[in-house]
Amino acid sequence: MEVYELLSRALKELERADLPPELRPVGFKMAVELMSREALVNRGTGGGVRDVTGDVARDTVSRIAQAVGMEVSRVEEVYDASDGELAVVVGSGRLAKSNSGASRQLAILVAGGRQLGGLEEWTRVDSLREVCEHFGRYDQANFAATIRGMEKWFGFKGSGRSREIKMNRPGTEELSGLLRDLTEGDQL
8 A cells, every 4th residue: 555545544534533633643643553554464475565445345344244144245235345435335216215214224224334344333413314315315304303213223322413323233133134125136
């Protein structure tokens, strides 16, 4: 991995961490050190450092697959982790017809994937909102109520724009069922 790639990835991770300004310099230094070690551990046999982005992507999807008891190839039908981020890539037409139903499904897919994939422990509701907007399923008037109504699958902390959710065991089971439905060709 080239130095500029390492620094770029470290900066991207630092931005995702949303650290207070006074902790950003220390956080950046730690991110660079950790990513440097990771690159050295994954050194290829050709003398160069192997790009670990692909390995991280495979690890992320593998963790999700293991947590829900599915084959990696099936999980890859719903998620793409090739750019260092975890993206939901299922077609919008495969989601529930109602905006609230699709928002629930996307919340489970996004939070469950990120958390089971080891990318984060808590998922910001703003991240869910962005994904719903991307899929054309964001209903501004009802989105907050839809997320609040998911206490069966998530724990909550914070309020307003800083609200975060954490998937619980029933949420993992719900994600498993949703992934099976999405990869077996059944319309939801």
